[in-house]
Amino acid sequence: MIREFKGKKPVISDMAIIDESAIIIGNVTVEEKASIWPHAIVRADDDEIIIKEGAAILDKAFIEAPKKVIIGKGSIISHGAIIHGSIIEDNVLVGIGAIVLEVNVGKNSIVAAGAVVTKDVEEGSMVAGVPAKKIRDVSKEEIEKTKTMAKEIMEKAKYLRKEY
Numbered sequence: 001m002i003r004e005f006k007g008k009k010p011v012i013s014d015m016a017i018i019d020e021s022a023i024i025i026g027n028v029t030v031e032e033k034a035s036i037w038p039h040a041i042v043r044a045d046d047d048e049i050i051i052k053e054g055a056a057i058l059d060k061a062f063i064e065a066p067k068k069v070i071i072g073k074g075s076i077i078s079h080g081a082i083i084h085g086s087i088i089e090d091n092v093l094v095g096i097g098a099i100v101l102e103v104n105v106g107k108n109s110i111v112a113a114g115a116v117v118t119k120d121v122e123e124g125s126m127v128a129g130v131p132a133k134k135i136r137d138v139s140k141e142e143i144e145k146t147k148t149m150a151k152e153i154m155e156k157a158k159y160l161r162k163e164y
Contacts, residue, residue: 005045017157022057027065034071035157037061044069052090056153072107074150089123093146108143 002010002018005026012018015032022036026044031053036042040061042049047065051057052073063069063083072090077083081094085102088094092105095113105111106123115132124143125134 008044010042010044016051017154017160019160031055033154035154035160037157037160047085054150054154056150056157058153067102074147076146076150076153078113086117091143091146091150093149108138108146110138110142110146 001023003025008027010024010028012030013032016030017035019036019038021038022040024042027048028042028044030051033054034051036057037059039059040057042057042063044065047068049063049065049069051071054074055071056076057063058077058079060080061077065085067085069083069085070087071077072088072092074090075088075092077094078096080097082099086100087104089105089107091107092109094100094111097113098111098115100111100117103117103120105121108124109121110126111117112128115128116130117127117132121127124138126136126138127133128135
């Protein structure tokens with residue numbers, strides 16, 4: 001469901017894939033090859049949200065923009081995760097049920113499932129816990145695994161289109 005809010009209507013690439021049960025409201029831009037999965041909510045009623053090329057917003061994720069939100073190229077926002085007024089750089093994996101609150105998460109990082117992130121995350125870091133803390137650097141293998149997962153999700157997303 002695509003909804004206008006106060007005269008601002010989402011701009012969605014013809015090459016993006018949006019599940020029919022997802023809700024996208026307001027000043028949202030969804031770039032090509034991005035996917036938004038069942039029951040995800042992307043709401044930009046205060047500021048803007050930009051979902052970059054190849055990013056995946058998985059089932060029941062919630063993204064809100066009390067200030068500008070960017071979801072970087074190839075980043076994955078997992079099931080039930082919440083992104084509130086944050087910049088998620090390229091190739092970031094935000095784990096299931098994680099909450100990211102008005103911070104910047106550097107590229108090639110991993111936010112563990114269930115983490116609550118209240119401070120900026122430096123590039124290439126893995127954070128976990130409540131509140132989240134850096135537990136280690138992300139390995140080269142993990143960086144490549146996130147890239148592979150994003151590509152696999154894009155292939156699966158093709159089946160969200162009604163014509164399939």
